Amino acid sequence: xxxxxxxxxxxxxxxxxxxxxxxxxxxxxxxxxxxxxxxxxxxxxxxxxxxxxxxxxxxxxxxxxxxxxxxxxxxxxxxxxxxxxxxxxxxxxxxxxxxxxxxxxxxxxxxxxxxxxxxxxxxxxxxxxxxxxxxxxxxxxxxxxxxxxxxxxxxxxxxxxxxxxx
Amino acid sequence: xxxxxxxxxxxxxxxxxxxxxxxxxxxxxxxxxxxxxxxxxxxxxxxxxxxxxxxxxxxxxxxxxxxxxxxxxxxxxxxxxxxxxxxxxxxxxxxxxxxxxxxxxxxxxxxxxxxxxxxxxxxxxxxxxxxxxxxxxxxxxxxxxxxxxxxxxxxxxxxxxxxxxx
Numbered sequence: 001x002x003x004x005x006x007x008x009x010x011x012x013x014x015x016x017x018x019x020x021x022x023x024x025x026x027x028x029x030x031x032x033x034x035x036x037x038x039x040x041x042x043x044x045x046x047x048x049x050x051x052x053x054x055x056x057x058x059x060x061x062x063x064x065x066x067x068x069x070x071x072x073x074x075x076x077x078x079x080x081x082x083x084x085x086x087x088x089x090x091x092x093x094x095x096x097x098x099x100x101x102x103x104x105x106x107x108x109x110x111x112x113x114x115x116x117x118x119x120x121x122x123x124x125x126x127x128x129x130x131x132x133x134x135x136x137x138x139x140x141x142x143x144x145x146x147x148x149x150x151x152x153x154x155x156x157x158x159x160x161x162x163x164x165x166x
Numbered sequence: 167x168x169x170x171x172x173x174x175x176x177x178x179x180x181x182x183x184x185x186x187x188x189x190x191x192x193x194x195x196x197x198x199x200x201x202x203x204x205x206x207x208x209x210x211x212x213x214x215x216x217x218x219x220x221x222x223x224x225x226x227x228x229x230x231x232x233x234x235x236x237x238x239x240x241x242x243x244x245x246x247x248x249x250x251x252x253x254x255x256x257x258x259x260x261x262x263x264x265x266x267x268x269x270x271x272x273x274x275x276x277x278x279x280x281x282x283x284x285x286x287x288x289x290x291x292x293x294x295x296x297x298x299x300x301x302x303x304x305x306x307x308x309x310x311x312x313x314x315x316x317x318x319x320x321x322x323x324x325x326x327x328x329x330x331x332x
Contacts, residue, residue, distance in 0.1 A: 042229045042240075043209040043216045050209045050216040050229075061227070063208045063216075063255045074208075074255040082242045089229045089240040 015073055015128060016135050019154060020144040022112065022123040029112055034098040037113075040090025044157045051157070052078065052086050055099070059083040093160045095119060104141065119164050124154060181239050181294060182301050185320060186310040188278065188289040195278055200264040203279075206256025210323045217323070218244065218252050221265070225249040259326045261285060270307065285330050290320060 039053035048065045059078040078086075096116040104110050108127055115122040125144055129135040140147070148154040153165040205219035214231045225244040244252075262282040270276050274293055281288040291310060295301040306313070314320040319331040 043211045043214040045209045045211045048209040061252075063252065065255065072255075074252055076248045076251045078248075082244075085242045086227075086229065086240055089231070089238075 016130070016132055017126050017128040018135055018138060018147060018149045019124055019126045020140055021146045021148055021154070022125055022143065023145045024143060025112065025114065025123050026143050029100050029102055030114070032100050032102075034100040034114070036096075037099050038094065038096045039156065039160075040087060040095075041093040041157050041160055042086065042089050044093065044161065049157050052083055052090065054083060061086075093157070095156055095160045108138075110141075110144075115159070115164075119159060122159075122164050124148070182296070182298055183292050183294040184301055184304060184313060184315045185290055185292045186306055187312045187314055187320070188291055188309065189311045190309060191278065191280065191289050192309050195266050195268055196280075198266050198268075200266040200280070202262075203265050204260065204262045205322065205326075206253060206261075207259040207323050207326055208252065208255050210259065210327065215323050218249055218256065220249060227252075259323070261322055261326045274304075276310075281325070281330075285325060288325075288330050290314070 035055050037053060037055045039051050042050040042052065048063065050061065050063045053060050053062065057080075059080055059082070061076050061078050061082075063074045065072040097113045097119075098116065100112040100114070102110040102112050102125070104127065108129075110125040110127050112123065112125045127138065129138065151165075152158055153162070201221050203219060203221045205217050208216040208218060214229065216227065216229045219226050219228065223246075225246055225248070227242050227244050227248075229240045231238040263279045263285075264282065266278040266280070268276040268278050268291070270293065274295075276291040276293050278289065278291045293304065295304065317331075318324055319328070
């Protein structure tokens with residue numbers, strides 16, 4: 001999800017990922033260094049969205065289309081100045097979180113998001129796969145809880161706008 | 167509408183403008199040099215939209231919110247590489263036009279858009295005002311036709327997606 005794209009070959013990347021709720025985050029994940037992320041949504045359509053993100057001192061604009069397990073994604077790096085000019089346009093549609101990359105068996109990585117601000121207490125893990133078969137075959141570790149891949153309320157855009165699902 | 171913003175003071179500009187159909191564009195407008203514009207929509211929401219535009223060799227990203235005569239607008243300059251990376255995300259939601267700036271009485275300017283491609287033959291004029299009072303008091307010149315300021319079908323995003331209104 002945080003892969004960046006080469007400007008010379010326009011990104012037509014399709015993401016294949018699954019998302020899980022975490023009710024109890026292991027101590028070692030909480031203790032590991034993470035990246036501070038804030039992101040805000042410029043526009044949220046029915047199937048598309050455009051957001052800007054600051055992850056430590058890296059700034060990106062991402063356009064996503066489609067929904068569920070397969071999504072199209074286009075991403076560019078922004079300068080700090082470009083980010084600062086667009087940030088006011090995201091008012092009322094923002095999230096803050098710390099992101100930890102946790103290695104999993106099979107060369108997989110769980111991106112664990114610990115939300116902050118109004119969403120504090122919410123934690124989710126996302127795992128990206130190279131194929132739909134691999135995604136379907138994935139056996140989540142014991143500390144993963146409900147699979148919320150297809151639950152629209154856990155999309156970051158929905159969390160930013162509507163808050164934590166009850 | 168093509169005003170750019172200073173990165174140091176985040177743009178919170180509100181546009182006040184009116185838009186008119188042109189059934190017969192004066193010869194002198196057609197003959198004047200114009201700017202070649204292509205723009206594509208990254209995301210179109212119910213009230214917001216994000217688009218990228220190339221006007222000759224200038225590239226911009228614009229986020230608009232709201233509708234009608236008053237709209238919020240946030241704009242940044244993009245590099246050619248940033249534009250090229252995002253352009254594929256606009257497939258199926260693009261317009262091409264030539265834009266002519268035509269002076270009007272009272273220090274006003276009509277931005278006349280002559281559409282090309284699937285929209286060839288369509289022409290509209292937009293006039294921006296410093297206040298709602300000025301906008302309401304505006305007396306359009308004789309070569310302006312129907313006021314389509316509040317006709318959603320003539321928004322560029324709708325034209326890009328749905329084509330020319332019948």
